[in-house]
Amino acid sequence: MATTNEIKERIAAFARELAEELGEADDSNALCWLDAIETQAVEIGDAVSVELLKQKAQKQPVIDEASTCPKCGKLGRYQGLRERKLTSRRGPVPISEPEYYCPACRRDFFPDDQRNRR
């Protein structure tokens, strides 16, 4: 599990800070007080998850000027970083990956590079 005891303690400290800062939850549109604080907690949890995903996924990838086309085996040239927005379990997450173009196949490809596993 990623949530080791140390991380759990840090999360608890962060949650204590947030709880003080946020004060009373607004329950005017909620079913009850508990529903209001549950909604607030889930929103914060989702935001933390998405942020963590973004930061891990947006680390600058290793880029080569050319890469081998998976179809024909010839060298394709680097086109730039392609931005994708993926829907995750906790919301949209942007991901960027190096895009190459193979002049022989006349199509883009996105090579698997072990160095880009973050």
Place this chain on the structure above:
Amino acid sequence: MTSAIGVEVSCPFTPAMLCKVTHAGSRSPSFTQAIEDLELLAETKVSRECMQRWTKRVGGECVERDEALAVAYQSLSLPERQKSPTDQVPQVACVMMDGGRIQVRDRHETTRSKKGYWKESMAGCCLSMVSQEHTEDPSPAIPKTFVDPERIRDLAREIKGVSTAIEDAEEAEEESYDDRIGRPEVLVRSVVATCQGPETVGRRLVAEAHSRGFHAARRKAFVADGSATNWGVHRKHFSHYTPILDFTHAICYVYTAAMAGCATAAGWRDYLQWAQWLWEGSIDELIEAVAARSQTLGAPPEGDENSPAALVAKTLGYLKNQRTRMDYQKYRKLGLPITSSHIESTIKQLNRRMKGTEKFWDQGAEPLLALAAAYLSQTNRLVRFWKDRRNQLQPVRQYNTAA
């Protein structure tokens, strides 16, 4: 980075989200319902187009996987086919199959088909079971549920569409058929479904049975209703499995014949005797009695399929055709199942997604059937599928061919 991301270049979901989308798309009764379910339960909004496209795409890959398994099985030599590819060989291996109905319509069709759109889909299940063998029949008397006038009338109406009034018959005590002594217990079920006909379901079903070590089991059964399609599959792929006619279908025929053309009380008396013969596997006596009734009623009038004479003649033909698959006493001694209730309920579960007067399928039927079957299987088929899928992704965009 495609394999690191775990979904193809064009996919708008993370792998975990794609699993959820596929689950909702194939388990909810409709795509619209799936979107609502996903929004409520997973708190994620997905467009209908995306839901439909990706569910069908993943389903299409399941079809390819099923086909690949079938092709691999066909390429095996006969001795290899009889061996189990796994360490586990079930105590009792049971294969059941049946047909369902879905509406298939060509989306480019401009005029309404006069014949309607209902087409047969087919499903089969492989059930590993445990049971004891007996030297004597563990349950010699027919269960009360089959001699309960109301229950058997409802059953006959449901299965054969026949209704007969029984007011004078004695009331029987409530007893569940499931409580029968010696009934085999199901351990693991896997399901195969297709709308591409009996040839396809047969090839995929036999490959699935082989992959689970069924052919190497000592006690093997193939259970189905009287449809010639089912028994064609049995002959071609499962001829070394004990053929068993679904008892429930058989008893409904017997009930219909017993109640046809005579007073209710007399008909019910005959039914009790005939049902017991059927239960014991005394098929010769049963056929003789039904033949005598048929002779008394004479030849069926032309064009009236519901006349008593026609109903009895039909039952007689049915019993004669199926006589080699009705030795129920022997099957009970061997600890084999005698009804196809598991495939009947599987079909109902598949129908929940596939069948409806408002549901018309085009190319989507086959992928959705494959996915629905995979979700009903208890063999971790989908867990393996998702694991393997990651390694088979192409790091290029897939383009659809224009129609």
